Amino acid sequence: MTNISNPPCLECQEAEQRENLDINCILNRLKSVKKSQLSSREISYLCLCLCLLSRYEKAFRMVKYKTPTIEELNTQDPEISKKGENLSADMSKTVHLYLKEMMSIDEEKRLPPWSKVVSFMRDTGCKKNQQLPQVEMQRFMFIARVKGNKISDIEMQKQLKTLGIEIEIIEMLRNE
Amino acid sequence: MNNEIDKNQQQEEMSSSTLFVFKGSQKDFYRMMSLFEAGELSDLLGIEVLDVGAIVESQLVAQPKVINLSQWFQNNFVEAIQEAWLTLEEVFGKSIRNPAFRSQAVKRAKSIQLGDRTVALILDIAPAENPEISTILGVYPIGSQTYLPENLKLNVYESEETLVELQAPLQSEGMIQELFFLPGEAFRIEVSLGDFKQIENFLLFPTR
Numbered sequence: 001m002t003n004i005s006n007p008p009c010l011e012c013q014e015a016e017q018r019e020n021l022d023i024n025c026i027l028n029r030l031k032s033v034k035k036s037q038l039s040s041r042e043i044s045y046l047c048l049c050l051c052l053l054s055r056y057e058k059a060f061r062m063v064k065y066k067t068p069t070i071e072e073l074n075t076q077d078p079e080i081s082k083k084g085e086n087l088s089a090d091m092s093k094t095v096h097l098y099l100k101e102m103m104s105i106d107e108e109k110r111l112p113p114w115s116k117v118v119s120f121m122r123d124t125g126c127k128k129n130q131q132l133p134q135v136e137m138q139r140f141m142f143i144a145r146v147k148g149n150k151i152s153d154i155e156m157q158k159q160l161k162t163l164g165i166e167i168e169i170i171e172m173l174r175n176e
Numbered sequence: 177m178n179n180e181i182d183k184n185q186q187q188e189e190m191s192s193s194t195l196f197v198f199k200g201s202q203k204d205f206y207r208m209m210s211l212f213e214a215g216e217l218s219d220l221l222g223i224e225v226l227d228v229g230a231i232v233e234s235q236l237v238a239q240p241k242v243i244n245l246s247q248w249f250q251n252n253f254v255e256a257i258q259e260a261w262l263t264l265e266e267v268f269g270k271s272i273r274n275p276a277f278r279s280q281a282v283k284r285a286k287s288i289q290l291g292d293r294t295v296a297l298i299l300d301i302a303p304a305e306n307p308e309i310s311t312i313l314g315v316y317p318i319g320s321q322t323y324l325p326e327n328l329k330l331n332v333y334e335s336e337e338t339l340v341e342l343q344a345p346l347q348s349e350g351m352i353q354e355l356f357f358l359p360g361e362a363f364r365i366e367v368s369l370g371d372f373k374q375i376e377n378f379l380l381f382p383t384r
Contacts, residue, residue, distance in 0.1 A: 010331075017371070018230070052209055054229025065335065066364075070236050074195045113213035115206040140202045141231050142209075147224035149192040156196055159221045165208055167200035171236065175193045 009040065011047035011061075016128050018051050019118050025126035026050075033098040042095050045087065049095075049114050050121075054143060059084025073143065074173040141170075149174045193226060197236065205230065234373065242362065245301055245309075246381040248282045259376075261286050267296050268318065277312060278302055286376070287318060290369040293325045294318050297367055297376065308356045309380055313340070315367060316350040324348045331366045339363065 012023040026046075031037055038046065041062075048058045059080050060068045096111045103112070103120055111117070121127070146156075153169045160167060198205075211217040212228040241259055248256065256262075264277075267285035277283050281302035288295050296318045304310035315330050317323055324344040330351055332340035342351050357363065362379040 052205070052230045054227040054231075056227055057229055057231070065333075067232075067235060070195070070197060070231070073231075073235070076193070113210040115209045115213070140200055140205045141233060141236075142198050142200070142205045143195055143227070143229055143231050144198070144208070144212075144225055145193050145195045145227040147193055147226055149194050151194060151223055153196070156223075159223065160208070163207070163211070163220055165200070165204045167198040167204055169196055170199050171195075171197035173195040173197075175195065 009043055009047065011044045011051070015047040015050040019122075020128050021050060021118065021121055022126045022128045023047065023050075026121055029102055029126070030095075030098045033101045034094075038095070038098075042091070045091050046095050050118055052114055052118065054145070055084055055088070056081060056145075059087055062087055070143075070171065070173065073145075074175050076145075076175060149176065197231070242377040242379050244381050245299075245311075245378050246359070248284065248301060249303075253284070256284055259286075261299070264298065268316075277314065281310075281312070288367055288374045290325070290328070290367065290372040290374065293321070293328075293369060295321075295324060295328065295367065297365065297374075299378075304356060307359055309359070311355045311357055312352060313355065313365065314350060314352045315344075322349070324350065325369050327369065329366070329368045331368070333364045333366070334361060 012027075015021055016023050027038060027043065030046075044062065045058070048061055053061070054073070056073060056076060057068055060066075060072065060077075063080050063083050092111075097107065099105075099117060100107060100109070100111055103117070105111070112120075153172050157167070157169055208217065209228050209230075211220060212225055217225045217228070241255070243255060243259055243261065247253070253261070261284040264283055264285045267287050277298065277300040281300045283298065283300045285296045285298045288297055296316050298312075298314040298316065300312040300314070302310050313330070313332065315324060315328065326344060326346050326348075328344040328348075328351075330340065330342040330344075330353070331338060332353070332355065334357075339355060340353050342353060344351055355363075357380050359380050362377070365376045365378070367374045367376075
C-alpha cells in the first residue's frame with residue numbers, strides 16, 4: 001500500500017523538487033476524483049509530466065526506469081517512441097480525465113499544457129513551501145527536437161527571439 | 177535516376193532530426209513548452225518541432241561505465257581504476273575509521289563529490305553460498321569529516337526494483353548494507369545529496 005504521508009516514488013520527489021509541488025496534496029485530490037488511490041504507474045506518469053519532461057523522456061523512463069543521457073534522447077529508439085504513444089493514449093483515459101475533472105474542464109476538451117497544470121496545482125494550494133535555489137530559477141535547461149538537419153543554431157536562436165524567447169544554445173546534436 | 181536520388185535525399189531529410197539543448201529562464205521554458213503542447217510552436221517558428229522538455233545538467237554527462245565485478249575476483253582492476261575505484265588505503269589514507277569490512281573479501285572504494293561534500297563509497301564482495309555473491313556496500317565520510325552529510329541517501333536498484341533505500345541520520349559515522357547477487361545480475365548504486373547525485377553501475381558476469 002502506498003504511504004501518502006511521504007512522496008511515494010522517486011519521480012514524486014523529483015516533481016516536488018523541480019516544480020515546487022506538494023505531490024501528496026495532488027495525489028489526495030486525485031484520489032477523491034478517482035475514488036481510489038492512483039496506481040503506481042499512474043503516479044509515475046503524472047510526476048514525469050509534472051516535471052515537464054519531453055514525450056520521449058517520459059516514455060524512456062517508464063520503459064527503462066532510468067534517466068536518459070542527452071545521447072539517448074537524441075538517438076530515439078522507435079520502440080520506446082511507440083510505447084510512449086501507447087502510454088499517452090492509455091493515460092488520456094485515466095490520469096488526464098481525473099485531472100480535467102479536478103480542474104473543472106469539460107471531458108471532451110484537451111488537457112491544458114502541463115506547465116499550466118503545474119501552475120494550477122501551485123495556485124490552488126498544492127505548492128511545496130520550499131525555497132528554490134536562485135540559480136535554478138534563473139538558469140533552466142531544456143531541449144527541443146526539430147525535424148530535419150538543416151537548421152543552424154543561429155537561425156534557431158533568431159526564430160525563438162521573434163517569440164520573445166531569449167535562450168542560449170549550449171549543444172546541438174544531429175540525428176541523421 | 178536523378179529523381180531517385182532526390183527522393184532518397186528527401187526521405188533522409190524527413191527522418192532526420194536535430195536536438196537543441198537550451199539554457200534560459202524558467203519563464204522562457206514555460207512559454208516554449210506551452211506553445212509546443214498547444215500545437216502552435218511549429219507554425220510560429222516555421223520549423224516542425226517534434227518534442228520539447230526539461231532536462232537536468234547531469235543528463236549532458238555520459239553515464240558511468242558498467243563495472244564488471246567478476247573481474248575483481250580475478251584480481252583484474254584495470255576497468256575499476258579507470259572508473260576511480262581504488263584501494264581503501266588510496267581513498268582513505270592510512271587511518272580508516274570504519275574498517276567494518278571483511279579481511280578476506282575483495283574491497284574497493286571510490287571518492288564521491290556531492291556538491292561541497294565528499295564521501296567514500298565502499299564495495300566489499302565475497303563469494304557466499306554458491307552461486308551467490310555477498311556484497312557489502314558502505315558509505316563513509318572522508319578526509320577531515322567525522323560524519324556523513326545529513327540526509328545523504330544511498331539507493332540500490334536492480335532493474336526497476338529498489339533493493340535498498342537508506343538515509344543518513346544526524347551525526348551518522350557511516351552506512352552499511354549487505355546484499356546478495358547471483359552471477360548475471362546487474363545493479364545500480366545511487367548516492368545523492370540534495371540535487372547532487374552519483375550513479376555507479378555494476379554487473380556480475382556469469383562464469384562460463
